[in-house]
Amino acid sequence: MAKFEESLKKLENIVAQLEQGELSLEDSLKLFEQGVGLSAECKQELDAAEGKVQMLIKQRDGTHKLEPFPTAGE
């Protein structure tokens, strides 16, 4: 979670730096490469997210277990 936010922050910084346009071409290309990597990472994270609905059920031994939530009504 924190990693995603971190990547996003880095990506934002890189884009801002590139948009300033005060870097050498070489540095720009390096940053661009890095940015593309981060962008792909973020996209992947987004795509990997899935909408599961579960319920945390207390077991007899006191531990908890995730079970599918009965979505079709109560």
Place this chain on the structure above:
Amino acid sequence: MRRRSEDTLLIDELREVTPKSPSTPQLNLLFEAPAAPEAEVPAHVTRRRERRTWLVHELVTEARELVEMELGDVWIEGEISNCRPASSGHLYFTLKDAEAQLPVVLFRRQAVLLRFRPEDGLQVRVRGKVSIYEQRGQLQLVTETMEPVGAGSLQVAFEQLRDKLKAEGLFDSERKRPLPAFPRCVAVITSPTGAVIRDFLNVVGRRHAALSVTVVPVSVQGESAPGEIETALKLANEPGIADVIVVARGGGSLEDLAAFNSERVARAIAASRLPVVSAVGHETDFTIADFVADLRAPTPSAAAELITSAQHKIEELVAELGNRLARAARFQLLQAQQRMLRASIAYAQQRVVALLHRMLQQLDDFSFRMETAIDTTLQEQLRHVAELAGDVMRHDPRQELGAARELLTKNRDRLEHVLDRGLSSVRFEWQSLDARLYRAAGITLNARRAEWMHVRGSLQALSPLAVLQRGYALVQDETGAVVRSAAQLKVGASVETRLGNGSFTSAVTATMVSTSTTNRRKKGKDTQA
């Protein structure tokens, strides 16, 4: 009460009525009659006093007026029963206690202002006026306001806890954590049954959010609720469960929301590692949980909207950042291309300048060589002239030689001056770096050539040949040496004699050496290059 009221009324009336009523002597004894008893006796007093038979509506109206006058503003406490909301919006119920009951009406205008929903069995305190519903002759209470009994103390407790936690800084905005930019799993602490979780899941499904929902089931009201919610918050905070927590409950009375106004739940929310969104009650109800939570959603559905929209926003942001990245990189490349283009233009310029410099150098070199050549020639000639001058010294007036030298020097100066000028003008032309340079240089060189020719002419004019023109002759021996003394010659030797125009060869027939003018007797000639 009724009796007391009637008594008062009677006495009031009698005070005015007495003077006109001599038939009530006992009252006359009690009251002194006012001086001018002109007032009309009210009809109903007269009627009552006359014990006339009332019409029903008259009596009921009379009673209503009396009751309203006396009990126009009362507080009454009791239990609600037989509660019936009407389609008009008015609310009817019966207020009862162990011994009696009283029908109550709450008109729509006041009913909508209630902060709770009146239900059977609810103990309430009602403020209103007692009246009589004439059509039925029924006593009823017309309600102005109503509050649940006990709500007062709950309210006080609520305020006390709120002030205490506030003083501790639990509500400070600096404590509020932002929702995660990209929430992937939300833990919803609520009742697993009921409308709240259904509404929440509906919104999440409708927005097609890739949001996982983990329901942490709790009772949201009752004795056990605060403890259960506290435990659920701890559970949801365990790693890997969720990245944001929603505490949700539908609306209800202050008693229903008690768990969410408990200190236990407030502190559990404050202690949460993950951001907590409270979604309790209706839009207008605030709970302590709302104050402590990092974000308050007015309803559970609104909480779902909030969290899913954060997710959508982040998707948009990632897409946008990708686009901006590509755009910025493209722009950089374009700029680099332009820089390169500019650089190559600068390079070409440099090459042209270098070429021009080379050309200038050549020109310099050329003019320098030219100068040197002219100088050398000049020097040579001067040397010759000097030699010749030595030869002709005796035959040539000194002035002429002096004048010749002078002229030479002058001409040389002039030549140098002209050269300087020519050079500086050439240098000036170089500054413009164009074809004119060549042209100007050519002109200058021509000018110098002309000058040189002129000088040469002058030199020639001064050469010994010119002397010969005036009738002198130059005699050279066979070796070509100038014969200066007859002593140099032997009889029979062949000498060459140069005249102003042409020369001739002759043989020496005799020599005479004189002391003074040796050369005169000689036959010979000298030439000049």
